Amino acid sequence: MAGPLTSPATVASDASTSPWPSLPDDLIRLLASRFLAGDLLDYLHFRAVCAPWRSSTASPRGRGVVEPRFHPRHWALLPEGHGLYPGHPKLHGYVRFFNLDTGAFVRVHIPLFDDHCVLDSYQGPLVLQRDHDTAIRLLHPFTGDILDLPPLSTLLPQMRQELQEVRPARLKLPWLRSVSTAATFADGVVTVLLAFCDLHRVAVATSQDHQWTMSTWHYAISSPPFPHQGKFYVVYVMRADHQAKIFRIDTPLPGEVLQPPKLIATTIADKLRGPIYFVECDSEVLVIGYGGFPFSKMPVYKLADLVMERNKGLLLRGYRGGWLRWPVNGKLRQGA
Structure with a gap:
């Protein structure tokens, strides 16, 4: 794995005496893409180092x-x-x-x-x-x-x-x-x-x-709409059996007609029940709810798994037994 990039501010301080400003254009663009993938402000600082770096990269x-x-x-x-x-x-x-x-x-x-x-x-x-x-x-x-x-x-x-x-x-x-x-x-x-x-x-x-x-x-709603990658996800929890229905609303492309919500998943009431919320983690949409009564367990599912009817989730135990914290290197670990 490549090591961390040199800070743009560090390079800027030595720009007048170092060979950094004379780097080949393709290498400058490669470095710029690395900074842009990390954080926009790092990219802006990178472009501000010197005129050659600024002219070789795209201005936002x-x-x-x-x-x-x-x-x-x-x-x-x-x-x-x-x-x-x-x-x-x-x-x-x-x-x-x-x-x-x-x-x-x-x-x-x-x-x-x-x-x-x-x-x-x-x-x-x-x-x-x-x-x-x-x-x-x-x-x-x-x-x-x-x-x-x-x-x-x-x-x-x-x-x-x-x-x-x-x-x-x-x-x-x-x-x-x-x-x-x-x-x-x-x-x-x-x-x-x-x-x-x-x-x-x-x-x-x-x-x-x-x-x-x-x-x-x-649209039916039990919690605020959750935006992700140009789409809304909304959940409606049925009062009778606590089953939750998850809908997706797509942003139409120019010239297309706005379509009604599409049902994409239905949760199993004894495994995941309301109130239910969405969160984002590493570009994945996670679905968090409760695992039954009393509300001492909190299952966490990937939305993609629920859509594919793969009902495999992570279980967070309530405060009486401590928390299982996730993720740590892709694995669960026992909290204190």
């Missing part, structure tokens, strides 16, 4: 949103707490991001929050709503790239029935701000799927559209 500016390889997947907006929402005057336009892998923090100046609010994030880019016209915008926090999508207000005429009892009219839009986001990226066109957690409906729009299209159907 202008492509930070539309090209997923430039997404800051490992970074999440950090809630400051104490009422200090993004755009609060005391923050002076700065927000902090937290690296989910390394625990590192970075402080970024984003004055856009003066007239935008954050609804969600997807693969790193933030999902914003502009105040004055309710336009939905995807913002790359590190490159400043912005992708514009139609206003949320274009959905109101399509939702007269659901919101007819909401008075006054200005209170209708808040019902649309509790969202979960999924998206696909193809040939420079971004298709965004919004799942409205309070209304149990979804809406779709592309970066070329002028309005959102609301689904004609509702």
Whole structure:
């Protein structure tokens, strides 16, 4: 296995006297790909070392949103707490991001929050709503790239029935701000799927559209929709027998029609019962629930195994017997 790469900052400090800037272009691109596969900020630091490295590698500016390889997947907006929402005057336009892998923090100046609010994030880019016209915008926090999508207000005429009892009219839009986001990226066109957690409906729009299209159907839900690789996964637990049905909602490609949820798996009630949640681990979707009553055991299944009806899961024992912690080198180990 190859050893760790030299830090870009270390190389930069010796760039004037070392042979690093004169590396062949193909080797520079190879090193850059290694940094980009690890973390976007390392890639940006790599490009900043010297002009030859910058000219030999692709700039993410202008492509930070539309090209997923430039997404800051490992970074999440950090809630400051104490009422200090993004755009609060005391923050002076700065927000902090937290690296989910390394625990590192970075402080970024984003004055856009003066007239935008954050609804969600997807693969790193933030999902914003502009105040004055309710336009939905995807913002790359590190490159400043912005992708514009139609206003949320274009959905109101399509939702007269659901919101007819909401008075006054200005209170209708808040019902649309509790969202979960999924998206696909193809040939420079971004298709965004919004799942409205309070209304149990979804809406779709592309970066070329002028309005959102609301689904004609509702989805059953027992926990918030879980986005993964351009899809939503939702679970509905049957009250009678505690059996759970797992559905998938696909983001349509440009020109395709939004399809209803597709049933992909049904859990066995005596092995996995609600409440049930999804998590991601190493690009796999895991399904976590309870293994019966009392709720002292927590089975963990790979979603792919449930779809293929391979009901082999990992068992987490409750606090009375300690926890089985997973994964450690691909194996379970007994917790203290």
